[in-house]
Amino acid sequence: MSTDPLDVATVRKDFPILGREVRGHRLVYLDSANTSQKPQAVLDAITTYYERSNANVHRGTYLIAEEATAALEGARAKVARFIGADRARQVVFTKNATEALNLVAKAWGRAHLREGDPVVITELEHHANIVPWHQLRAEVGIELRWIPVGPDGHLDLTDLDRLLDGAKVLSFAAMSNVLGTLTPVERLVAAARRVGALAVIDASQYVPHMATDVAAWGADLVAFTGHKMCGPTGIGVLWGTEEVLDATPPFLSGGEMILNVTKEGFTANELPWKFEAGTPPIAEAVGLGAAVDYLSGLGMEAIREHEVALTGYALRTLADRFGDEVVVHGPSEPAERGGVLSFSVGDIHPHDLTQVFDERGVCVRAGHHCAKPLMKVLGASATARASLYVYNDTDDVDALAEAIAAASDFFAP
Amino acid sequence: MSTDPLDVATVRKDFPILGREVRGHRLVYLDSANTSQKPQAVLDAITTYYERSNANVHRGTYLIAEEATAALEGARAKVARFIGADRARQVVFTKNATEALNLVAKAWGRAHLREGDPVVITELEHHANIVPWHQLRAEVGIELRWIPVGPDGHLDLTDLDRLLDGAKVLSFAAMSNVLGTLTPVERLVAAARRVGALAVIDASQYVPHMATDVAAWGADLVAFTGHKMCGPTGIGVLWGTEEVLDATPPFLSGGEMILNVTKEGFTANELPWKFEAGTPPIAEAVGLGAAVDYLSGLGMEAIREHEVALTGYALRTLADRFGDEVVVHGPSEPAERGGVLSFSVGDIHPHDLTQVFDERGVCVRAGHHCAKPLMKVLGASATARASLYVYNDTDDVDALAEAIAAASDFFAP
Amino acid sequence: MPGLEDLYREIILDHYRSPRNRGELEVPPATRTEGFNPLCGDEVVVYVQMDGDQLDEIRIAGQGCSISQSSASMMSAAVKGRTRAEIEELTRAFKAMMSIHESTLEGGEEVEVEAPTADLGDLAALQGVVKFPVRIKCATLSWNTLAEALGGDRDDRAEAE
Amino acid sequence: MPGLEDLYREIILDHYRSPRNRGELEVPPATRTEGFNPLCGDEVVVYVQMDGDQLDEIRIAGQGCSISQSSASMMSAAVKGRTRAEIEELTRAFKAMMSIHESTLEGGEEVEVEAPTADLGDLAALQGVVKFPVRIKCATLSWNTLAEALGGDRDDRAEAE
């Protein structure tokens, strides 16, 4: 990995937490698909905001309120540029990707879907792109259809035409948070277009890791979340075309999202504020703005190259060292996936596995990863999942391999 | 004010932003009813969380994930104690008070209200406690009834019995964000109880300023927001009795709030997580926990005493200096109100007034304060509003008086 | 640092104290259009009576700060008797004057704005507003409301971005 | 620092590798109750057949980690043939052993817990779990599911707070 397009040693210095020792070991953080660590620049941006310009936005006629408003709207413009949006007003700040997807299913969905209307999702969705549709099914009786996942971890599109027949919505993840699978976004959007279905993309795992161009995707709505892309908790994004956002009624309501309120009713504000009820996550937006600056500084192409190379290294290392004892789920080609490695080690339960890892400072998540329908397809109730990001290197992968060996020894019958 | 129960000079040192100069003047921050400033302890708690323990919660079997979970749930327990809740599970974290009130109107309301059901609110509500009900009216046809505000700024309860006749919900602010009016919480809750109506309190302006005991109030649901009580943006709270929360269906849905998800449906998680869909505002909860520690350290009784005294000083100062030229809306007795002073200066428009204030570093909000129905009652489209908190002192009030004098000169015909 | 005198030019205060075309028109034949500044509650009501392509009469009601009210007053004087095309031209010129700063509010990037071609007359006094970003919406409120009254697509790009 | 040996006592691994009372019962006469650990996906299914006040037969199905499965296995052995009252007593004792640490998860405050009165036998081996807060839910999952099966109010206070 001498040709790593990222200078990981330098990158690591940007992340204060990576200097921490746990249980006498250096922290080996391999859970970025769950949440990413935060660089100093993001923490500084948040602190500086609070120490210099904290005020409520869009409201005050005094200097720090103007600064706060400029900070919030400036962050919106940064995010818009980062994802290739035409205009900042297409970027709605929510509290996380989950709220964004709820907005889609409930505000757009309630207004446009009727009993029997087919909504198509995939078997590899995160619960955030499943449960809101279940709620809508209980409420208005939509029909939920599932694009299956094949044994190679890719979507099985054999029956796509039939599944999409009459569909009103196609909503899918651009990258699986369990398998790392990259789904064929353009093809799926085109297929949705052909049947006139709303095309919704859950890009929560994609935006942090790959250059994103929502305009090129051509979808209607795209959701993602701040904390997985070096940003703070408490903020997510819904991007949408103005046509679709305009045709979506308000969701949460209260201050900020109104033009007028009387005893008789209310008039909604313009985009994007129409969807931002109450005091927005201001410091969080500022932090997210700093995060996209940080990621842009590293370069999204370089990040992707780094992750493809490191994923390849990880797949080779585990195969060479453990052979059949370690099974990695999902696509075998690094170019077809993100750096998310769900794996099993013999018949050691993932919880027991990661407990041993923890002794060595190796942070890996065990569980269903909020994707229970996919776990069912995989025939497992849980997997261990190691996921890579800008600050991971071959040492981390080697530490993972050591930890697997240790667990294998410990639980050897 | 030599007997001020708060040592404001020391308190001020806890707030980094107050050391800032704006336009060549010290910052005179009089907009805490809009959002409060943040003490160093809160900023430190957030930074330390990110630098040492950042991880996703309730998910990881490794040390920093345990720490993150303990930090989130520890913050919940702190908030519960701060408001006198019996149990931490009664405390639901939302993104702001607005989301909390939307949850009430939409999750509880949709499940329990039918066409024609009367919902009673008051004329002094913030839009956050109006617009969700308007949406529900459009959706299910509830009847919205309004408790009027009298000329003294207090609720006019003459017709309370008639208004509550058959009511299913009584939802009201414990303190007005425009007039500072303290509403008779116990009396209103008791009245709601008598007719079997759900008692909902918007305590967004109350919790930051006065010792709160939700158990003593005896209401069903109480909403408030973190950023007005020295906490960060991006977090709010809905407290509720377990009986009512259990009878409320999930609102937003996705990860965290489920026990199980299949292709056919889902099972909701226990309280409070049932209402916390997706990655919660973890760092924000940690910051809010530090904020309630900070406020408890000052003492809520001392804070209230300080504000009563300072409000009295402000009312006297403005009356002595400007006579009839300055009209302060709302109750004239400091003991019957919070430190929120909406006022007018002759016929100078509030926007023009606060523009002059800004030249002098005096931060006062001009506008409708997200309470347009109340503005209509006051017969104004806007007021200027100065609001006091722990870091304000008589110097700040004097600076306000100077600024009023300057504006009065500038716009003198 | 911009001073208060940049904002509150004498002519602005004059229009504020003695607003032109204040009042209402009978609806119909006139139309009535309300505009709100969501951020501060300012309201402008624009009554417009067209004669074919020409704006025959205009009246302004509502309430607001000196900037929103004087801007409405100046606008009413400027557009009375003009054709739709002329009014659109004026609106563009006025927005151009205003939006220079407003765009920097968002991303810190200067946006290319064509030089105004129409003669703004009195309205040029509002130029100082651009140095006070929050007040720009006060100044543009009546113009947006007029655009809506004339049925054109409200060009709110300047506000939203 | 607690070591892995505190958690994975030999007896726990033994129950994990050779679970007691594994299987299903016919429903009815038995009842079937599912329990989920929402955080990791562990599932326990408890089949219970009562004979009046006495638990006649019990079977455990589902899948999960060594802690949840061994806890379920030990529980099944411990409750078989016992009366409701005895089982409640056992449950309280087991929860008491577990909740000591769980409560500190929340507020950092130690909670007074009555000393367990029932004899936990093998189950005492699970004591080490309290040093690993996230695993407590693994250990209590089967007990909560059994409580639900017996129709008692599930005492989930320990979990929720």
Ligand SMILES: Cc1ncc(COP(=O)(O)O)c(C=O)c1O
């Ligand atoms: C009385 C009252 N209720 C609700 C809110 C809404 O709070 P938030 O904007 O944080 O949701 C506010 C503050 O804006 C308020 O003053």
Ligand SMILES: Cc1ncc(COP(=O)(O)O)c(C=O)c1O
């Ligand atoms: C694919 C995917 N979608 C949605 C989410 C939900 O994100 P959040 O929890 O921030 O709402 C996640 C992460 O948990 C995810 O991986």
